[in-house]
Structures are given as C-alpha cells and as structure tokens.
Amino acid sequence: MFLRMILRAFLRQWKKMAMIAFTIALGSSLATAMLCVMMDVGDKVNQELKTYGANIKVVPKDASIINELYDTDGENMSGAYLREDELGKIKTIFWAFNIVDYAPFISTNASLNGGDEVTVTGTWFNHHMELPTGETLDAGVVSMRSWWEIIAGDWIDEQNGDDRDVAMVGKALAEANGIKVGDTIDLKGSSGEKSLLVSAIFDAGGDEDDQVYVYLDTAQVLAALDGKVDSIEVSALTTPDNELAEKAAADPSSLSIAQKETWLCTAYVSAICYQIQEVITDSVASAVRQVADSEGEILNKTQLLMMLITVLSLVGAALGICNLVTASVMERAQEIGLMKAIGAQNPSITGLVLTEILLTAIIGGIAGFFAGIGFAQIIGHSVFASAISVRPMVIPIVAVLVFIVTLIGCIPAIKMLLGLRPTEVLHGR
Amino acid sequence: MKKRKMYMRMITASLLRRRSRMIVALLAIAIGATILSGLVTIYYDVPRQMGAQFRSYGANMLFTAVNDTFSQEDVDNAVAVIPESQRVGVAPYRYETVRMNDRPVLAAATDMEGAKSASPFWRVNGDWPSADGQLMIGKSVASLYKLNPGDKIEVTYTPVIETENSSSDEEALEENADEEFILDNYIDFEVVGILDTGGNEEEYIYMTLNDMEKLTGKANYYNVCELSVSATADELSVYADKISEGVEGINARLVKRVTQSETTVLSKLQSLVLLVTVVVLALTMICVATTMTAVVAERRKEIGLRKALGASDKSIIGEFMGEGLLLGFAGGFLGAFLGFLFAQGVSVSVFNSSISFRPLLLPVTIIVSVVVTGVACLIPIRSATDVDPALVLKGE
Numbered sequence: 090m091f092l093r094m095i096l097r098a099f100l101r102q103w104k105k106m107a108m109i110a111f112t113i114a115l116g117s118s119l120a121t122a123m124l125c126v127m128m129d130v131g132d133k134v135n136q137e138l139k140t141y142g143a144n145i146k147v148v149p150k151d152a153s154i155i156n157e158l159y160d161t162d163g164e165n166m167s168g169a170y171l172r173e174d175e176l177g178k179i180k181t182i183f184w185a186f187n188i189v190d191y192a193p194f195i196s197t198n199a200s201l202n203g204g205d206e207v208t209v210t211g212t213w214f215n216h217h218m219e220l221p222t223g224e225t226l227d228a229g230v231v232s233m234r235s236w237w238e239i240i241a242g243d244w245i246d247e248q249n250g251d252d253r254d255v256a257m258v259g260k261a262l263a264e265a266n267g268i269k270v271g272d273t274i275d276l277k278g279s280s281g282e283k284s285l286l287v288s289a290i291f292d293a294g295g296d297e298d299d300q301v302y303v304y305l306d307t308a309q310v311l312a313a314l315d316g317k318v319d320s321i322e323v324s325a326l327t328t329p330d331n332e333l334a335e336k337a338a339a340d341p342s343s344l345s346i347a348q349k350e351t352w353l354c355t356a357y358v359s360a361i362c363y364q365i366q367e368v369i370t371d372s373v374a375s376a377v378r379q380v381a382d383s384e385g386e387i388l389n390k391t392q393l394l395m396m397l398i399t400v401l402s403l404v405g406a407a408l409g410i411c412n413l414v415t416a417s418v419m420e421r422a423q424e425i426g427l428m429k430a431i432g433a434q435n436p437s438i439t440g441l442v443l444t445e446i447l448l449t450a451i452i453g454g455i456a457g458f459f460a461g462i463g464f465a466q467i468i469g470h471s472v473f474a475s476a477i478s479v480r481p482m483v484i485p486i487v488a489v490l491v492f493i494v495t496l497i498g499c500i501p502a503i504k505m506l507l508g509l510r511p512t513e514v515l516h517g518r
Numbered sequence: 519m520k521k522r523k524m525y526m527r528m529i530t531a532s533l534l535r536r537r538s539r540m541i542v543a544l545l546a547i548a549i550g551a552t553i554l555s556g557l558v559t560i561y562y563d564v565p566r567q568m569g570a571q572f573r574s575y576g577a578n579m580l581f582t583a584v585n586d587t588f589s590q591e592d593v594d595n596a597v598a599v600i601p602e603s604q605r606v607g608v609a610p611y612r613y614e615t616v617r618m619n620d621r622p623v624l625a626a627a628t629d630m631e632g633a634k635s636a637s638p639f640w641r642v643n644g645d646w647p648s649a650d651g652q653l654m655i656g657k658s659v660a661s662l663y664k665l666n667p668g669d670k671i672e673v674t675y676t677p678v679i680e681t682e683n684s685s686s687d688e689e690a691l692e693e694n695a696d697e698e699f700i701l702d703n704y705i706d707f708e709v710v711g712i713l714d715t716g717g718n719e720e721e722y723i724y725m726t727l728n729d730m731e732k733l734t735g736k737a738n739y740y741n742v743c744e745l746s747v748s749a750t751a752d753e754l755s756v757y758a759d760k761i762s763e764g765v766e767g768i769n770a771r772l773v774k775r776v777t778q779s780e781t782t783v784l785s786k787l788q789s790l791v792l793l794v795t796v797v798v799l800a801l802t803m804i805c806v807a808t809t810m811t812a813v814v815a816e817r818r819k820e821i822g823l824r825k826a827l828g829a830s831d832k833s834i835i836g837e838f839m840g841e842g843l844l845l846g847f848a849g850g851f852l853g854a855f856l857g858f859l860f861a862q863g864v865s866v867s868v869f870n871s872s873i874s875f876r877p878l879l880l881p882v883t884i885i886v887s888v889v890v891t892g893v894a895c896l897i898p899i900r901s902a903t904d905v906d907p908a909l910v911l912k913g914e
Contacts, residue, residue, distance in 0.1 A: 105812075112808045119801040126794065137786050140779040141575065146716060236778035294774025377716040382639040383574040390571050390868055391787060394564070397864045398557065398791075402798045405553045409805035412546045413812055419539065420816040464797050472790045505538070 091441070098445055105417060106449050112413045113453030114460060116406035117491050121461025121483060123399040126468055129477045130395045131388055135326045137473070138387060139189055140235045143322035144380040145362055147171065150371045170195075170317035171372055173305070178368040179323065180220050183353070184361050190324040192216075192229045193305060197312035199278040201301070207262060208300045209276060211308025214245040230302070233324055234293065242270035242289030245304075253307065256285040259298035263290045276301070278311025323365065323374070327358040329385030334359050338376075407494040414446060414498030418506065425506045426514030435507050442506070446499055447492075454491040458484070529840045543813045544849050547887050550806035551853020552860060555883045557795040559861035559876060564791050567869040568784060569748050573606045576637045577744035578776040579754060581610075581761070581768045588767045589738045596765040597745070600757050606746040607636030612730055613741050616675045618723070623659060625673070626722045627730030636746040640719070643667065644711035650728050653707035656720035660712045667709055673723070674704040675733045703733050743768075751777045803890050810894035814838065818902045825907035835899055842895035843888050850887030854880045 099106055149169035176193055179185075195211045213229035220226060230237075231244050245255055256276075258268050268274060272287045285303060292298065309315050330338075337344055337352045338359035344352060353360050358381045362374040376382075425438060462479055469477035533540050581588070581596060593610050609632035616625040630646050644667035647654050653673070655665060665671060707729075713719060731737045747754060754772055761770035817838075824834055858875055865873040 108808055108812065112805055115801050115805050115808075119798060122797060123794070126790075130790070134783070134787070137783045138779075140782050142775065142779075235782075236775045238774070238778075292774070294772060294778075375716045378639045378641055378714065379576055379637075379717060381716070382641075383572070383576075386574045387568075387571050387783075390568070393868045394560075394791075394864065395794075397868065398560065398794060398798070401553060401556060401860060402802075405549050405798070405802050406805070408549045409546065409802065409809065412542050412549075413805070413809045416539065416542050416809055416812040416816070419542075420812065468790070468793045468797065472786060472793055 091444075094441060095444055095448070098441075099448075105420075106445075109413060109417055109446070110449045110453035110456070113410050113450050113491060113495065114457035116410040116494070117454045117457030117487055118459075118461035118464060119402050119406045119457075120490055121458050121487050122464035122468070123402045124483045124486060125462065125465035125477050125479050127392075127395045127399040128480045128483070129465075129469070131392050132326070133469070133473045133475070133477070134388055134391050135384070136189070136475075138380075138384045139232075139324050139326075141380050141384070142233050142235075142377075143191070143324045144327065144358060144377050144384060145323040145325055145365065145374055146377055147321040147323065147365055147369060147372050147374040148319070150373050169371070170314065170319065171321060171369055173309075173316045173318050175369050176318070176321065177218060177220065179321070179365060180218070180224075180226060181222075182361070182364040182368055184325065184356055184364060185222075187326040187356050187361065188323060189326060190228050190233050191321055192233050193318035193321045195305060195308045195312070195314060195317065195319045196300075197278055197308055197314070199276040199301075199311050201262075201266065202275050203277065204266075207276075209278070209308055209311060210297075210300055210302050211305040212302060213305060214247045217248050233322060236294070237297075238292040238294075240290045240292050242287070245288055245302075247304075252286065253304050254283060254285050255288045255303075256307075257289045257291055257302040258287050259300050259302075260290055260292040261298040262300065263287075274301070276303075276311060278313075280313035281310040283307055283311060321369070321372075323361075325358070325361050326356065327361065327381065327384065328356045329389055330357060330359070330382070333357075338362075403490065407490065407497075410491070410494045411498035414495055415502045418442060418446070418499060418502030422506065422509060422514050426509055426511045429509065430511035438506065439503055442503060443496075443499060446495055450491055450495040454488065457491075458487055461487075525837070525840065528837060529844060532841060533844065539813055539816070540845065543810055543845055544852075546806050546809040547846055547849025547891055548852045548856065550802050550890065551850045551883050551887045552856040553802045553853075554799055554886060555854045555857025555879050556860040556864075557798060557857075558879060558882075559858060559873060560864055561788075561791050561795050562876065563861070563865060563873050565784060565788055567865065567871065568787055569750075569780075570606075570869070570871075572780045572784065573746050573748055574638045575776050575780070576639055577607075577609070577746050578773050578780070579745040579747055579758060580771045580773060581743035581745070582771065583741060584767050584769050587739050587741060588743075589740070592765060592767045593740065593743050596743075596761045596768045596770065599760050599764065600745070600747055600749075604748045604753075606748050607632055607634070607638075608743065608745050609633040609636040610740040610743040612727070612739055613722075614675065614730065614734055616673050616723075616733065618659075618663060618671055618673055620674075623673075624722045625725060625730070625733075627725050627727045629727065630724075633724075633744075636744045637715075637719075639715065641714040642711040643714060644709075647710055647724065647726055650726055650732075651705065651707060652710045652726070653729075654711040654713055654724040655709055656722050656724075657712055657714050658720040659723055660709075665709050665712075667711060669709045670706060671709060672704055672706050673725075673733065674702045676702050677735055703735065705729055705733055751781045803886075806887075806890055807894035810842065810891055811898050814842070814895050815898040815902075818898070821899065821902040822907040822909075825903065831903045834903055835896075838895060838899045839892060842891045846888035846891030847884055849891070850884035851880075853887065854883040857883070 149171055173193065179188060179191055192213045197209050198206045199209045201207045215227050215231045216229045218226045218228065229247070240260060245257060256274060258274070262268070268287055268290070270287055270290060274285055274287060276283050276285060285307070305318070309317065333348060333352055334357040337357070341349065341363060358376040362376060365374040366372055428438060465477045465479070469475060581593065590610070593608070597605065597608055609628050612627045614625050615622050617623065630648065634646060642654065653671065663671070707725070713724065747757070749757070754777055758770040758772055761768060821834055862873050865871060
C-alpha cells in the first residue's frame with residue numbers, strides 16, 4: 090500500500106516532482122562543479138605558474154661560488170661540473186611525477202666572427218627523453234623560457250632538426266653585430282670552432298639578450314667540456330612551505346624520524362631539492378626563492394579564494410533546495426489534511442512525505458552530479474585547456490550534502506503539516 | 519488615486535497574511551541576489567587584489583643608466599611618472615667591487631626599505647641592515663668566509679685615482695708610482711643578516727648607501743634601480759616609454775619574465791573566476807525561479823476563484839506580478855548588501871584588504887532580482903489564468 094501510494098504520487102504529480110528533482114539537480118550540480126574545481130584549482134594554477142620558469146637550481150658543489158664570484162671573464166677554470174649522463178636521473182626520484190620540466194646549461198666564451206668575445210650558452214630546447222619508467226618527456230628552454238619573445242625566425246626544434254649546427258642570438262647582440270636570421274656566424278672557443286646558422290633572434294628582456302644559445306654539445310665542443318654541464322634548472326610542482334619545511338630546509342638532520350618522513354613524503358621544494366642532490370653527484374640544489382616563495386603565496390590565496398566562493402555556492406545551493414522542498418511540501422496541506430481526516434497517523438504521514446522527497450532527491454542528486462562534472466569540465470577546458478580531475482571525495486560530500494539539506498528542508502514543512510487540524514485545512518482556512 | 523491605494527493594500531495584505539510562504543520566497547530571492555552581488559564584486563576586485571599578490575615576484579621594471587650612472591634626482595623624476603598608488607617598491611642600487619680579507623667581493627648599496635618591498639621573496643637569516651656599519655651578506659659569501667650574524671668583518675675599497683682631474687699631475691703620478699701612498703678606505707662592519715634567495719644575489723654583500731658613500735667617497739650615484747609596480751603589462755610599457763623618453767640619463771626596461779608571466783597567469787585566474795561566477799549565477803537564478811514558481815503555483819485555486827468571481831486576466835496578472843516584483847525588490851536590496859558583506863569577508867580573509875562598495879551593483883542586483891522573480895511568477899500565473907476557472911477550482 091505504501092509503495093503504491095508513493096508510486097501514485099510520482100505518476101500523478103510528476104510535474105511537481107520533476108520540478109523538485111530539477112531544483113535538487115541544479116543544487117547538486119552546482120555543489121559538484123564547485124567542489125571539483127576547488128579541489129583541482131591548486132594543481133591547475135601551479136601548472137600555470139610554471140611560466141615563471143624554474144623554481145630549483147642545481148649547481149656543482151663548492152666550486153659554484155668561486156666560479157661565479159671570480160670568473161668574471163668567463164674562463165671556466167674552476168673545473169667543477171655536473172655530469173650530463175646523470176641528467177635522466179632527475180626523473181627517477183620519488184617526486185619524479187612532480188618534475189614537469191628541466192634543462193641543463195653550459196656557458197662558455199667564444200669570439201664571434203673573429204671579433205668580440207660573447208657568452209655562448211648550450212642547452213636543451215625541446216629535448217625528447219625516453220625515461221627508464223617508459224614515460225617520455227619533452228624538456229628544455231622552449232617551455233622554461235616562455236616569456237622569451239622570438240622576434241624573427243623560429244625556436245630551434247630538436248626533434249625535427251637534422252642540422253645541429255644552429256644557434257639563437259639575443260636581440261642586443263644581433264643588433265650590435267647586424268646579425269639576421271639565416272646568417273652564418275663563426276664561433277671560436279677555447280678549444281674548438283663552429284660555424285652556425287642563425288635560426289632565430291630572441292628578446293628575453295634580460296642578460297640573455299647579449300648571448301648566443303646553441304645545442305648543448307656545440308657549447309661542449311667549443312669549450313672542450315664533453316659530457317659536462319654548469320647548472321640545471323628544474324621546474325617542479327611543489328607544496329607551499331610551512332614551518333616543518335623551513336626547519337628541514339635549514340638542516341634536514343634536525344628532524345625527528347617521523348618528521349623527516351612527513352617532510353620527504355610531501356612535495357616541499359626543500360624535499361625535492363634534497364632528493365635531487367642525492368641522485369646528481371656533487372651537486373647543490375637550492376630553491377629559487379623568487380619563484381618558489383611567490384608560487385606558494387599565490388597558490389594559497391587562489392585556493393582560499395576558490396574555497397570561499399565554493400562555500401558561498403554550497404550555502405546558496407543548500408538554501409535553494411531547502412526552500413523549494415519547504416515550499417512544495419507546504420503546498421500539500423490540503424492533501425495531508427484529508428489523509429488525517431480519514432485517520433492517518435502522524436508517523437505514517439511523515440514517512441510518506443519523506444520517502445517521496447528523498448526518492449526525488451536521489452534522482453535529482455544523481456542527475457545533478459553528472460551535470461556538475463560536465464560544468465567542471467567546461468570550466469577546466471575553457472580556462473586551463475585541460476580536463477579537471479574528479480576526486481572521489483566529491484561523491485560522498487555531495488551525497489551527504491544533498492541528503493542533509495533535503496531533510497532539513499522537510500523539517501519545518503513536516504512540523505507544520507503535523508500541526509494541521511484536518512477540519513481547518515479542509516475548510517480552507 | 520483610490521484604486522492605487524487599494525492595489526497596494528491588497529498586495530501588502532496578501533504578503534503579510536501568507537507570512538511563512540513569503541519568507542520562503544523572500545529568502546530564495548535574497549540568496550540569489552547575495553550570490554550575484556558577492557561574486558560580481560569579487561570578480562571585479564580579483565585583478566587588483568591578485569595583482570598585488572603577484573608583486574611577490576619582485577621587480578617588474580628596471581632603470582638602467584644611459585651613461586654608466588644616474589643620480590637620485592633622475593630616479594625621483596622617473597618615479598614621478600608612475601602614480602603613487604601603483605608604486606610598491608623602489609630600490610636604487612649602486613654596485614662596487616670591494617675587498618674582504620683581500621679577496622674581491624661585489625658590494626651593493628641600496629635603500630633597505632625599498633629593497634625589502636621591491637624583493638619580498640628575499641629571506642634574511644638575521645636582520646636587515648638598519649643602521650650604518652651593518653652589513654647583510656649573501657649566503658654564498660657567508661659560506662665562503664664562514665661568517666655568521668654577529669661577526670665583524672673589515673671591508674676595504676681602493677679609491678680610483680682620477681689623474682686627469684687632479685689639480686697637480688705630479689702629485690698624482692707620485693701616488694700611482696708608489697702604491698704605499700694610496701690609502702685604502704675601510705669600514706668595520708658587523709654582519710647582521712645572511713641573504714638567501716637562490717639566485718645571484720647570494721654572491722653579493724649589501725650595505726647602506728651611507729656606508730658606500732663613506733667607503734668610496736662618492737655620493738648620489740646609482741647603476742640600476744629596481745621597481746615593483748602594481749600595473750598591467752600594457753600600463754607598464756607606457757610608463758617605460760614615457761620614462762625613457764622624458765627622463766634624461768635613464769633607460770627604463772620591463773623585466774619580461776615577470777610582466778609576461780603575470781599577464782598569462784592573471785588572465786587565467788580572472789577567466790576562472792568569471793566562468794565560475796557565470797555558472798554559479800545561472801544555476802542559482804534558475805533555482806530562485808523554480809522556488810518562486812512553486813510558491814505561486816500553490817495559488818492556482820485562488821486565481822481560479824477570482825476568475826470565477828469575474829476578475830479580468832489583466833488585473834489578476836497585475837496583482838500577482840505586483841506581489842512578485844515587490845518581493846524581488848526587497849530580496850534584491852537585502853541581497854546586494856549581504857553580498858557586499860560576503861565579498862568584504864572574502865577580501866579581508868584572503869587578501870587582508872578591504873573592498874570598496876560599487877554603487878552601480880545595487881541597482882543592477884535589484885533589477886536582476888526583479889526580472890528573475892517577474893519571469894518566474896509569470897509562467898504559473900499565465901498557465902492558471904489561461905485555463906477555465908472551473909477546472910482550476912476542481913484541481914485538475
């Protein structure tokens with residue numbers, strides 16, 4: 090009988106039920122979309138902030154200071170270098186997945202076209218790597234120097250260019266020497282000579298404007314430094330620092346075992362630095378504060394902002410659902426009055442109304458959940474040009490939210506219904 | 519006149535008598551209006567607030583000298599081009615090679631307060647130099663010299679003998695000939711802080727401008743000036759052009775890495791907030807509309823009864839719409855203020871700064887609420903007036 094009553098209610102009043110379901114669907118889609126976006130916004134914004142370039146710099150131990158302090162004329166006399174064959178190891182550390190990009194650099198001086206000495210930097214442009222894990226990675230300055238403006242020509246394309254004797258020339262240097270794209274420049278280093286084809290002129294808005302960028306091996310030939318690199322810049326997705334991370338960065342040995350575990354298992358920039366140092370022989374990896382700290386700042390703010398907006402929309406959705414449920418239950422005063430008049434008990438009326446509404450809520454909530462995922466994807470694709478991943482945690486949150494909100498919405502209405510006097514209602518008072 | 523009075527009385531009496539339903543409706547509209555005004559306020563404020571956060575990336579404009587150096591007056595003239603409200607930090611730098619323990623070190627002198635605000639990412643272990651005789655040293659220098667905060671160190675500088683300017687050439691030559699006669703300037707410094715930036719700054723030592731003046735004997739002389747300006751990339755390039763053309767001796771450049779990246783990320787963030795606002799608003803407005811529809815649909819019987827008593831469709835629609843619009847107005851008004859309070863709360867807790875009230879948002883919120891309620895009411899009223907009153911009264 091109970092089932093039949095409910096079934097009849099759905100069949101007879103399908104329009105009204107559809108409207109309740111629709112509103113609940115709206116509310117739950119709103120909640121789902123906002124929760125999905127909020128939980129993923131950290132990763133997405135982190136990815137965007139990679140345009141600021143590397144947040145970790147790896148240099149050889151000890152020699153780094155002497156080299157940069159005294160070696161003002163660029164003669165590489167310090168003799169301390171990192172090994173090129175170890176570069177792949179960076180992608181094998183525990184936090185390999187968080188390392189989105191990296192590039193090695195080697196700088197040397199060479200005379201340009203038999204004239205002035207210029208700084209020549211060898212690096213990766215869009216180096217393709219097959220990792221031991223089976224993954225592939227395209228890394229290099231094309232993505233790590235996204236703010237460079239190519240004035241003429243094109244970026245050097247490592248994967249497509251058979252000719253490795255090419256170079257990119259900084260704007261200031263090109264203007265001073267009248268170099269154009271397509272010209273050939275002769276570079277004479279301390280131990281080698283190369284004739285390179287200029288493939289692009291770039292404007293970096295910094296010191297690089299006076300330099301020549303070439304393939305890593307070209308620079309190594311010029312300086313007779315086979316298989317060696319000066320420094321490595323690493324771009325990693327990190328968690329903003331907290332007290333523990335600062336303590337660890339100052340001195341990893343000051344931590345207790347439990348603390349150290351937490352530290353190593355969180356993607357703090359200091360933890361990633363520590364692990365890089367372990368795989369690269371004789372290296373010092375340090376956080377580039379300008380990028381690392383600012384990233385944390387902006388990430389935290391964005392997440393907090395999105396969280397508050399999410400809370401507002403959740404409250405809005407909850408009140409909206411609540412309201413409609415109240416309105417639509419109150420509307421049925423007459424029907425309930427009649428039921429009471431013919432002897433229905435309060436508990437059975439409550440049960441009937443609740444079951445009806447909750448059934449509707451389940452249907453609406455599920456429909457809304459999927460619609461919400463759709464909305465989240467729209468936001469993800471149009472803002473970040475990538476899909477927003479749906480955390481499993483969203484499902485229980487939305488389910489509980491819809492359930493509780495619907496119940497709360499029913500309470501005032503049911504209270505009112507139970508207080509009804511059948512005669513009055515049927516009279517229409 | 520009398521008719522209008524009666525109309526108003528009917529509407530208000532109807533609202534008052536059906537209090538619980540009307541509260542439900544009013545609440546629904548107010549929520550919608552709150553979300554509208556709150557999110558729109560945040561949307562308009564995000565670029566400004568977030569832009570300020572992005573200043574933590576440090577300087578986005580550089581002044582370099584056209585001929586080697588420039589003076590404080592040049593800096594003042596150039597800085598005057600940028601409105602004061604947009605200046606976050608101005609740090610003029612002067613670089614010299616000095617010696618510590620007879621080893622050359624690059625020394626920078628600057629206005630410490632300016633440097634602090636222009637490069638907020640600098641981490642100082644210890645204190646910033648606040649008085650003369652205090653020195654901040656980069657991390658690499660500190661480990662090379664094994665110095666800690668509190669240690670004392672002597673910094674020496676050999677003044678350049680400008681032979682051509684000297685009044686007596688003979689004397690100058692004599693001094694050059696015998697190095698013993700060139701007196702080194704030196705200052706005993708106390709190391710107060712160690713600078714950790716992860717960049718080249720770690721290889722410098724930092725002192726106040728006063729100390730540098732004492733050490734070198736030359737004043738009012740800068741090599742570079744770093745500026746942190748809270749402005750969009752377009753505004754910045756306008757300022758840079760103006761300064762390079764208008765101020766003699768200074769060449770203003772943008773730090774491309776910072777300006778370019780900021781534009782990219784900030785525009786993404788703004789479009790994120792915009793899209794979220796649109797989705798949330800659309801869903802909430804539909805939600806408000808369905809609630810209003812439910813509230814009005816309940817009164818089909820009343821409409822039928824009135825029709826049966828001879829009321830015209832027009833007067834029924836007029837009356838119900840009047841009620842709806844009044845609710846819409848009240849809800850919109852309430853929501854506009856609640857929304858502002860919410861936006862204020864967000865701004866204070868996220869960005870630690872307050873938001874200014876946008877007067878335009880008040881009428882916009884009210885108009886949107888009135889329109890949404892109006893449309894939401896019209897649908898059920900229409901369907902009720904369109905049918906035969908007998909059918910409505912019978913409940914079919």
